[in-house]
Amino acid sequence: MSLRRLVTLVAGVLAVALVATACGGGGGDDQNASTISSEWGEPENPLIPGNTTEQNGGDVIDALFAGLVKYDVNTGRPSNEVADSITTTDNKTFTIRIKPGWTFHDGTPVTAQSFVDSWNWTASGPNAAQAQSFMEKIDGYDEVSTEAPTAPTMRGLRVVDPQTFTVTLKAPFTIFPLTLGYSAYYPMPQAFFQNRQAWEDRPIGNGEFRFDSRTPNQSLTLVRNDQYAGQDKAQVQRIQFRVYSELQTAYDDVISGNLDHVRAIPSAALGGGRWRQDLGAGAHQKEGLVTDSLGFPLYDPRFANPLVRQAISMAIDRRTIVDQIFGGVYTPASGYATAAAQGFVPGQCGELCTYNPDRARQLLAQAGGFQGPLTLTANSDGGHDPYMQAVANSIRQTLGIDARYTPVPSFQEQRRLANSQGFTGLFRNGWQGDYPDIETFLTQLYRTGASSNDYGYSNPAVDAALSAADQAPTVQAADQGYAAAERLVLADMPNIPLWSRPVIYGNSSRVASAEHNPLNRQVTSTYALNPQG
Amino acid sequence: MGRYTLRRLLQLVPVFLGTTFIVYFLVWGLSDDPFAGKCGQRACSASYVAEMTQRYNLDDPLIVQYLKYLGSLLTGDFGQTFSGTEVSTLIANAYPITIKLALVAVAIEAVIGIAAGVLTGLRGRGFVDNLVLVSTLVLIALPVFVTGLVLRQVLGVELGWIRPSVPNNPTIGQLFIPGLVLGSLSMAYIARLTRTSLVENKRADFVRTAVAKGLPRRRVVGVHMLRNSLIPVVTFLGYDIGALMGGAILTEGVFNIRGIGGLVFRGIQQQDTATVVGIVALLVIVFLLANLIVDLLYAVLDPRIRYD
Numbered sequence: 001m002s003l004r005r006l007v008t009l010v011a012g013v014l015a016v017a018l019v020a021t022a023c024g025g026g027g028g029d030d031q032n033a034s035t036i037s038s039e040w041g042e043p044e045n046p047l048i049p050g051n052t053t054e055q056n057g058g059d060v061i062d063a064l065f066a067g068l069v070k071y072d073v074n075t076g077r078p079s080n081e082v083a084d085s086i087t088t089t090d091n092k093t094f095t096i097r098i099k100p101g102w103t104f105h106d107g108t109p110v111t112a113q114s115f116v117d118s119w120n121w122t123a124s125g126p127n128a129a130q131a132q133s134f135m136e137k138i139d140g141y142d143e144v145s146t147e148a149p150t151a152p153t154m155r156g157l158r159v160v161d162p163q164t165f166t167v168t169l170k171a172p173f174t175i176f177p178l179t180l181g182y183s184a185y186y187p188m189p190q191a192f193f194q195n196r197q198a199w200e201d202r203p204i205g206n207g208e209f210r211f212d213s214r215t216p217n218q219s220l221t222l223v224r225n226d227q228y229a230g231q232d233k234a235q236v237q238r239i240q241f242r243v244y245s246e247l248q249t250a251y252d253d254v255i256s257g258n259l260d261h262v263r264a265i266p267s268a269a270l271g272g273g274r275w276r277q278d279l280g281a282g283a284h285q286k287e288g289l290v291t292d293s294l295g296f297p298l299y300d301p302r303f304a305n306p307l308v309r310q311a312i313s314m315a316i317d318r319r320t321i322v323d324q325i326f327g328g329v330y331t332p333a334s335g336y337a338t339a340a341a342q343g344f345v346p347g348q349c350g351e352l353c354t355y356n357p358d359r360a361r362q363l364l365a366q367a368g369g370f371q372g373p374l375t376l377t378a379n380s381d382g383g384h385d386p387y388m389q390a391v392a393n394s395i396r397q398t399l400g401i402d403a404r405y406t407p408v409p410s411f412q413e414q415r416r417l418a419n420s421q422g423f424t425g426l427f428r429n430g431w432q433g434d435y436p437d438i439e440t441f442l443t444q445l446y447r448t449g450a451s452s453n454d455y456g457y458s459n460p461a462v463d464a465a466l467s468a469a470d471q472a473p474t475v476q477a478a479d480q481g482y483a484a485a486e487r488l489v490l491a492d493m494p495n496i497p498l499w500s501r502p503v504i505y506g507n508s509s510r511v512a513s514a515e516h517n518p519l520n521r522q523v524t525s526t527y528a529l530n531p532q533g
Numbered sequence: 534m535g536r537y538t539l540r541r542l543l544q545l546v547p548v549f550l551g552t553t554f555i556v557y558f559l560v561w562g563l564s565d566d567p568f569a570g571k572c573g574q575r576a577c578s579a580s581y582v583a584e585m586t587q588r589y590n591l592d593d594p595l596i597v598q599y600l601k602y603l604g605s606l607l608t609g610d611f612g613q614t615f616s617g618t619e620v621s622t623l624i625a626n627a628y629p630i631t632i633k634l635a636l637v638a639v640a641i642e643a644v645i646g647i648a649a650g651v652l653t654g655l656r657g658r659g660f661v662d663n664l665v666l667v668s669t670l671v672l673i674a675l676p677v678f679v680t681g682l683v684l685r686q687v688l689g690v691e692l693g694w695i696r697p698s699v700p701n702n703p704t705i706g707q708l709f710i711p712g713l714v715l716g717s718l719s720m721a722y723i724a725r726l727t728r729t730s731l732v733e734n735k736r737a738d739f740v741r742t743a744v745a746k747g748l749p750r751r752r753v754v755g756v757h758m759l760r761n762s763l764i765p766v767v768t769f770l771g772y773d774i775g776a777l778m779g780g781a782i783l784t785e786g787v788f789n790i791r792g793i794g795g796l797v798f799r800g801i802q803q804q805d806t807a808t809v810v811g812i813v814a815l816l817v818i819v820f821l822l823a824n825l826i827v828d829l830l831y832a833v834l835d836p837r838i839r840y841d
Contacts, residue, residue, distance in 0.1 A: 042799070044571070046617035053573055128584035130572060147583045200617060215626055216618040218701045218791045244698070245799070249789045252690050252697035259698075381802065410802055416569035419576045431574065444575070451575040 034237035035221075036514060036527045038261040039250035042217055042243055046200045049186035050122030050129040055432075055520070058183055059263070060241060063222055063524040064205035065186035066230055068096060068115070069177065073526060074286065076340050076436035076518035078178045081230060082110060082187070082206070084163075086180070091172040091471065097164050102229045104189040105210045112165035114187035120144065120153045121193070122184060131184035133451060134434075137176070139168045172471040174478040178342070179435045208234040208525050218243055222524075232525035239524055251506065255279070260508045263522065267383060270327040270504075279506045287340035288503035288518050289433030291333065291441070294376065294391070294496040297423040299456045307367035309493040310352055312374075312426070314360035315398035318353070321390045322499055329504065333497030336441045336486055340518035343438035343479025349490050353497055357398045364399055373402040375425030379414040380407035384428055391498070418454040429454070429495060436518055438482045442466060446489045457494035534832070541825050549817055553606075556813045557599050560806045567591065567804055571615065585615075589806070602807075606814065612807035614800075620811045623796055628815075630703065631792035634784075635777035637705060637712030642720035643770060647763075650727020654735075654762075655754065665728075669721035681714040681787035698789035708790075715784045719773050723766055730762035737761075764834055771827025775820035 043057030052061050068083035080086065084097040102110035121127055123135035125146045135141050139156030143149060156168040169176065179185075187206060192199040203211050208230065209222035220241045224234040242259065244250040248266045253259035255278050265283075269275040276283045296303045303309060318332035331339070335348030351359070364370060376392045378384040388405045395403040406425070408414050417423050431452075433440040443466055444450050448458040462485055469481025490497075503520045507513075515526040561567065568577045568585065577585075585591070590598045605612065611620035649669075653662045672680075688710060689697035699707050734740060735758065743753045780794025793812060800808035831838045 043616055044803075045615065125580035126584060128578075128581040130581070132578055132580070145578075145580060147580050215701065217623050217796060218626060242701075243791065244789050245786050245795050246789065249685070249698050249787065252685065253789075256690055256693055256697055258696045410570070412570035412802070412804060414570070415574075415576075416566045419566060419569055429574070 033532065034529070035240050036236050036238070036260045036511060036529060037240045037242055038514070038522065039244050039247070039254075039259060039263050040220070040241035045130055047203050048129070048192075048200070049183050049188065050118060050127075050131045050134075052183060053130045055263075059522045060220060060222070061183045061186065061205075062521050063207055063209040063239065064203055064211060065183065065207045066102075066205075067181050067183070067186050068098070069181035070232075071181050071436060071517050071519060073515050073517045073523045076289075077342070078181055078436070081181075083180070086177040088177075091174045091176070091473070093166055093168045094176060095160075095164065095166050099229070100163060102206055103227060104191075104206050105204045105225060105227075106189060106191055107227075108189050108191070109162075110187055110189075110206050111162045112159045113162070114189060115185070116153075116157045116159055116165055117190075117193060118186065118188040119157060121188070123154055125149050131182075134179075134182060134184040137169045137171075137173050139170050141170070171467075174470065174472050175437050175439055175475055178437055178475070182434050208232060209239060212238070232523075234525055235528040239527060251275075251278075254282070254506050254508045257508055257510070260511050261514045261522075261527075262506045263516070263520075265504050265506060267326070267386070270329055271325070273327050275504075275506065280509075282507035282509060282511065283504075284506065284515070285329065285502050285504045286516070286518060287338065288501060288520050289338055289340055289436060289440070290501040290503075290520065291336065291338060291431050292387075292498045292501065293333070293336070293429045293431070294426040294498060295423075295429045295455045296426060296494055296496075297421065297455065298494055299421050300424060302371060305367045306492055307363045308370060309496070311360045311363035311367065311399065312395055313352055313493055313496040314354065314356045314363065315395045316391055316496065316498070317355040317394045317398075318499055319355065321387055321394065325387050325390060326499075330499040330501055332499050335490065336445075336495070336497055337438040338433070338441075338500040341433060341436050341438045341441065342475075343482055345438075345483045345486075348483065348486055349497060352490060352493060355394075360398055361400075364401075370399070370401050373404055373425075375404055375406045376428075377406055377408060377414070377417070377423060377425060378428035379409070379411045381410050382430075387498075388428065421456060423454075426496070427454070433519065438479055438486065439469070442482055442485055442489070446485075446494065455494040457489075457492070459488065459492055462488050462492075534829075538825070538829070541828070545818065545821050548821060549814065550603075552817045553603065553810055553814045554599055557602065557806060557810050558595060560801070560804060560809050561595065561598075570803075602810065606811070611811040614805050614808055615803065620807050623808065624793070624812060624815065627791055627793045627796050630790060631778065631780050631794070633703065633705065634708050634712060634715065634781065634790060634792060635774060637708045638716035638719075638777055638781075639770065639774055641709075641712050642716035642723055642773070646720040646723030647727050647766065649724040650766075651731065651754075651759065653724070654728040654731030657732075665724055669724050672717045672721040675717075676783075677714060677718060677781075678783040678787060680717055681711070681784055684710055684714060685787055701791060703790070711784055711788045711790060714787070715777065715781050719769070723769060726766050726769060727762065730765055731758060734758050734762050760834055764831060767830055767834060768827060771823055771830070775823035778819045778823065779816045 041056040044054050045051045045057060047057055047060055049061050049065055052058055066081050069078045070081040071078055082098050082102055084099045086094055086096050088094045098112060104110060119135055122129045122131055123141055123144050132145060138154050140151060140154035143151035144154055159165045189204050191204050208225055208228045210225045212221040212223040214220040222239045224237050247264055250259055250262045251266050251269060254262045265275045269278060296309055322328060322330045322332055334346055334353055337344045376388055378388045385407060392403045392405040444452045446453060446457055446462055447466055448463050465485035465488055469478050469485060472478035472481050503516045503518060505516055510529055512528040512530045513526050515523050517523050568582055571577055590601050613619055649665050653665045656662060685697050688694045695710050699711060740758055743757045780792050780797060782794040782798045785792045785795045797809060797812050
């Protein structure tokens, strides 16, 4: 066969194939009509409540499970869900009664034992669960959390009867009931403990959606649970989570009607408020629990003087950066907590977080100036480059020191530097609150030796203030105590608050409602489609 | 021919061992703390580190780790990712999509590239020649992701002719634009290669002889000129097939194609050795086989080339 004939043949076959496939599209839309599709990413760990602390896994876990407490979709205020009552007399031992009638997707009842077993599994060292530290306040945690546990279960958990159990903490923790809405505290059925592998392939929860199918690295589908015992029943038949590698593609898909929900808005669309024009009524924004800040490596003697740290904070023009880079959508920080957190006090940081070039220069001069270049580090795979550059410019222009942005390639590298105390200058910190209380912005970050205290910060007065707040008689008093601790930390300025990010997301025109709560978790019970006309 | 093929196949073994070892070494060498970033904004707990170290044999010397990995790989066990998914499942899901995309891209670049090359090569200087010259220059100058983003924005968002993203089980039609983007650079090279090669052969002795024998022009061009001129083009195409089978990180990212390129990229980012080494092992074999096929094709195209 001559080559030309071969080429003609190939071209012909290709053309036929193209025409054939073009005609073949458009089938299988019956399911589409009752499915909401959402942008998603591969979870980092198996889909087990106690082993999930990141967003992708968390969104699916939240749809599959219901906890003792739920957070209001708009305000984030906690209220009982599976719990009938959570009572205590000393803020140390809590008696939790659960409502009757709740079942898992396999039909077995949700009992006090389900919660106790799940929490013990998460705390146990050999299970290597990501959310292990959420159990650390429970009495007996230290014996089970090591690599070779000396006790099988935590002695602080005791089943009283099938509907009741008690939790004894190591020390009083007044806001404990409020934290119980976090996904690490969800119950798991006996099926998990009998055959973990089978359960991981098809997770069984007690939430408003059941697991349907999953193709790793492509999509995961949930279907409505008609036996759901809670009040917020699912409205839509199916939810399909689709894996996207780039947010911009998902955003374009929502605009052109190929996807129903995108969990964030790409920064290119935020500038100039373009996303509001693109999405119209589908553009949503509410107060959230996410903050950006710049930490100091206090192990570097150049940053030992608090005046230097305060001067740098006052040299950052937060308002202008927010307006120019984030289209005014973010809120310049006035403290470590955000307005969506219970116990939030506005203006905690005062003039220390207010742009004031003269005062900043004055403070720096008072501290004896700053030696050498000031590096600002962030991971360049997280979209931080534009604002990190802007912050570096702001510091350089105000203080006249050699401030430069020095990115590292990945989040992994950023964490390696943090874990090994290897930073030589300011480093970017992103923090997502786990529950809507001011405490979530403080204890894990500023207590001596806390798990996310990457600064090496230690102030006995702060530790004492936090402990006092933990043991306050009422939740209100506890929140006031945390706010007082926050003021102490801010005066030391180990970490410069930059701004808080609101929860922003977009829906396609097919969708009647698809909401996130202030914790930026998808609230799948709100998902509903417009009636088709 | 048979012995030559066998020898080439045997060469696969050391190349396979060498590349997998280097990749294994490099992925672990990326960072001295394999658990950095695995637990969010904090260091991983001691019990997590202990458990994972044991599960992935991290406390063995590197060579022992590698041999253990290779042993299970040879029994068909690609291992698991940190999220507990079988790597073989990931590959099985992603590879058909990558192959489809690669074939569409190669078909597009071969058909359009060779056609443009033949057209300009035979005509010589003139309007068409200049047009192809300029348009190939533009394609070569533009990075693939620019072409991709522009086409996605214009055709997908503004005009609505295509979906901005490719669905999970794409048809050939849905892969046409991504294939065009992916193949655009090579298409330009092929057009130029074909043209140059044809122009050179135009003055060759065997062409003059064929014309002097009084053969019809179709036969002179189609059999004598084109067949000889296509040898460098086939070399290039063969290399390109091998490269495209390795996935296309940028194009896959722009159109959200769930192929092998994105999988490797994510594996490297997360330092997921099992994913990266498993896929690279596969890609090495595919690339070597594609090259072997090209080498064998030479003999078909040019009777002067003989193996053995």
